[in-house]
Amino acid sequence: MSNITIISSDKNWLVHAAVEQLKSVSKLPGVVKAIGLPDLHPGKTPVGAAIITENIIYPHLIGNDIGCGMAMFMTDLEKRKLKLERLISKLSKGINNVNFDEMLLKEINQARNNQNSLGLMNKSKNSENLEEVLLQAPEYEKSISSPLGSSLGTIGGGNHFAELQETESVFDEETFSHLGFDKKQIMLLVHSGSRGYGQTILDESIKLYEAQNGLQSTSSAAKEYLSKHDNAIFWAAINRELIAYRILRALGINTHTIKLVDSSHNSVSIKECDNKLLYIHRKGASPSDAGAVVIPGSRGSLTYLVMPSDNTCISGYSLAHGAGRKCERSMCKSRLENKYTKETIKYTKFKGRVICNDNNLLFEEAPEAYKNIDTVIQSLLDFGLIKVIATFKPILTYKNN
DNA sequence: ATGTAC
Numbered sequence: 001m002s003n004i005t006i007i008s009s010d011k012n013w014l015v016h017a018a019v020e021q022l023k024s025v026s027k028l029p030g031v032v033k034a035i036g037l038p039d040l041h042p043g044k045t046p047v048g049a050a051i052i053t054e055n056i057i058y059p060h061l062i063g064n065d066i067g068c069g070m071a072m073f074m075t076d077l078e079k080r081k082l083k084l085e086r087l088i089s090k091l092s093k094g095i096n097n098v099n100f101d102e103m104l105l106k107e108i109n110q111a112r113n114n115q116n117s118l119g120l121m122n123k124s125k126n127s128e129n130l131e132e133v134l135l136q137a138p139e140y141e142k143s144i145s146s147p148l149g150s151s152l153g154t155i156g157g158g159n160h161f162a163e164l165q166e167t168e169s170v171f172d173e174e175t176f177s178h179l180g181f182d183k184k185q186i187m188l189l190v191h192s193g194s195r196g197y198g199q200t201i202l203d204e205s206i207k208l209y210e211a212q213n214g215l216q217s218t219s220s221a222a223k224e225y226l227s228k229h230d231n232a233i234f235w236a237a238i239n240r241e242l243i244a245y246r247i248l249r250a251l252g253i254n255t256h257t258i259k260l261v262d263s264s265h266n267s268v269s270i271k272e273c274d275n276k277l278l279y280i281h282r283k284g285a286s287p288s289d290a291g292a293v294v295i296p297g298s299r300g301s302l303t304y305l306v307m308p309s310d311n312t313c314i315s316g317y318s319l320a321h322g323a324g325r326k327c328e329r330s331m332c333k334s335r336l337e338n339k340y341t342k343e344t345i346k347y348t349k350f351k352g353r354v355i356c357n358d359n360n361l362l363f364e365e366a367p368e369a370y371k372n373i374d375t376v377i378q379s380l381l382d383f384g385l386i387k388v389i390a391t392f393k394p395i396l397t398y399k400n401n
Numbered sequence: 402a403t404g405t406a407c
Contacts, residue, residue: 151403156402156403157402158402158403160402193402196404198402199403199404
């Protein structure tokens with residue numbers, strides 16, 4: 001009997017290669033179940049997938065960007081007071097003007113002090129360990145060539161971004177306000193991860209232990225990986241907070257903000273099920289057993305705030321992490337350069353705008369490069385996995401370091 | 402997705 005489940009429908013197109021990748025990983029030793037979410041697409045290993053194992057951990061299934069995720073912050077800026085051109089002009093100057101270790105730590109503490117505690121800040125680790133954990137990345141940070149530089153607080157490339165959004169529709173007012181949302185306020189969504197730190201952790205695990213063969217869960221190698229993995233999860237969450245702080249500072253908006261939702265879609269977590277210890281490897285898959293989740297579409301489509309259902313065993317306790325790539329990166333430019341110039345591509349159909357100095361990336365991350373988020377969400381609804389709380393509309397997407 | 406090499 002197949003150990004594969006794919007959460008999809010006829011309307012939700014999936015590329016064959018991704019399904020083949022899912023089949024391939026489903027046959028790895030110790031894999032109990034391989035789940036394809038509706039945003040399943042090919043990567044080094046399948047993206048939009050949850051792989052459940054027993055007794056074995058596969059670092060390569062989580063990939064290099066351990067801890068990558070989506071954090072949504074509520075800003076102090078009211079929707080009615082937003083002046084887009086002014087914000088664009090401010091943000092175009094960049095967000096990083098602190099590049100020294102000591103200053104960086106001060107800045108991080110400032111960023112954290114500026115966030116009202118809803119009990120979310122210390123979710124993964126105690127904040128007292130902040131400096132210790134952050135500086136446990138020293139081998140990586142010190143290896144960065146620029147003097148005293150740090151990658152902490154930087155967005156990175158690829159599909160990473162920071163984006164101002166406004167509430168489009170609220171479908172569940174009670175949950176919306178219970179989570180702390182206020183539709184009058186502008187939201188800030190940050191998608192970033194552990195930068196080179198996670199990469200170093202993956203490289204080390206593969207170099208030392210041939211991670212393609214997996215790490216026996218009782219081995220010291222597995223314990224070492226999991227410990228570093230946890231640090232990367234924490235580091236990535238702080239990274240998103242610091243990015244939010246820097247964006248708001250650059251915009252001249254009150255940097256006091258509230259992080260309402262944050263979840264990582266690249267991680268491994270341990271879950272006890274039927275007296276068995278399961279390792280849930282998520283690669284481009286958000287957890288559906290840890291509260292509300294933000295699922296963005298693209299800069300030209302809506303972002304969804306959803307509440308997972310109580311029992312999501314069928315999807316490996318996971319949800320789609322976005323719309324899923326439809327068009328290969330290398331194909332985007334040629335396919336879209338008749339439709340857009342390098343200037344017109346900075347405008348979206350919602351009258352949103354993009355700040356991005358990388359011309360290729362503007363095309364690679366164009367809305368047309370992604371599937372329809374509404375169809376992806378519909379598949380999650382069809383399988384009874386979520387309830388939609390609200391949708392948000394992108395206003396300004398920032399895609400530089 | 403990454404830092405680095407080209």
